[in-house]
Amino acid sequence: MERYYQQEIECMPHEKIKELQNERLLKQVRHAWENVPYYRAKMQEKNLTPDDIKSQDDLHKLPFLTKDDLRKAYPYGLMGKPVKDCVRIQSTSGTTGQRVVAFYTQHDLHIWETMCARAIVAAGGTNEDVVQVSYGYGLFTGGPGLNGGSHLVGSLTIPASSGNTDRQIMFIKDLSATILCCTPSYAAFIGERMKEMGMTPDDIPLKAGIFGAEAWSESMRQDIQKTMGIKAYDIYGLTELCGPGVSFECSDQHGMHINEDYFIAEIIDPKTGEVLPEGSLGELVFTTLDKEAFPLIRYRTRDICTLTYEPCPCGRTHVRMTKLKGRSDDMLIIRGVNVFPSQIETVLINQGYPANYQIIVDRVNNTDTLDVRVEMTPEMFTDNLGEVNKRQAKLVEGLRSMLGLTAKVTLVAPKTIVRSEGKAVRVIDNRKI
């Protein structure tokens, strides 16, 4: 039976959710207008006042906020509450080169942890569970978010943080951890190490994993589920909005439910900014509804996905977003073709290679080159050079049909691609443009 952390909210009829959103949106816009001069100026540029926003039907009139705004307003320019009311900051990992600092009041922390608690319960967590949080702790939101959510659920929480993989495995074994929270690439790494140590899924007490903070493919999910004998749930979030828990997967594992009592989600055309109809692939935009210290109106995430309001078998009514096709920051344009690392990952895993790979992009004689470095495995190796060449050619062909362009595949020795304990470094772009 499906379990919920807050059934009355998570399964609220959608019209009711909309009413709640409308009510909260007006308050949030007024809060930003009154307390965030930076955003007020943006509204004034468009000749808008809070009175022009009567419901979410007017949302499209409001100006966007982008990562660039966050950088310009750094550090305190988008704060909605005085320092005396704030209790915490968190910061982005700076994967994309721009550090973002977000602020929280006690109330903001509570709603964030509530969303993480919903995610843990959706993954089957109860107060009987032992939850190992192997996301980094500190400025990164992964550790603190899931830690707080796990406390709300009442689970025994192991604040392992990331790193020291053998110790992670020792804790999982010795304390019989049942739920693991970390990045998917670290989960794959832990799984690989367990396999090396001779552990089979039966020796691993885990039943579920909550993996997020980077885009990962469906095939990588299948791979992790098989190696560890668990159900692997995706969780999504951004530091700017709170951290992990903005949306999360339920037992159905078809898309992540966005916590619509706290956010309004839109999909826009990243080029024109125009709002796209349900089911379109585009850039995800969020408006916070109940944030005190860091209210963000129409914040452009640069993440590419689609939304669906179709009823979910789990009973939750909140809108679902698909697995990220990629961060638009991750998207590579190679010879004019859009390429997401997750597409390359899918091809590799489908052909039996590990999810450890590296993509090297360069420009030679004004032409982009794409080199996918893949580690050789005992399963894929044979004494016959022709056969190895054939398997390599099959990878090239698989990539060509997935991406629509020819990539070079380089087979490298095992363990030569650096393993990550946090977000994986998948792409090395050597192009000087």
Place this chain on the structure above:
Amino acid sequence: MSVKQISVFLENKPGCLHEMTKVLADAKIDLRGLSLAETSEFGIVRLIVDDVLGTATVLKDAGFVSSLTDVIAVEVLNVPGGLNKVLEILHGEKINIEYMYAILGNKTSETAYMIFRVNDNSKATSALNNSGIKIMEQAEISAL
């Protein structure tokens, strides 16, 4: 009747081959034969050794990917036409040779040894046996 060959994946970069031979040297593995097939990016080293299990273990522990293959070790007379005679027999049976290489001969050098990787081990073995060609066993290779 066949012997075990160990094939090892190596990147085609300076130092890779040496890294492997060092692992074997440290484990006091005695090489009987070696052949290298390479592309511009990677290579496959095929080894015939005195201690198959020991070699497979130290290579795995050192992080190399390797595989075991059954190959045939054939005694070839160390005279003009010696190899040709063996190939004639295999050709007569329409056996395909995927690759072959020579390994160390014995001290008197009256005979040499060739390793054959063919598409049908048992057919090749019986054809050669019937023609009076000697096929080496694992223990004999280790004792060379």
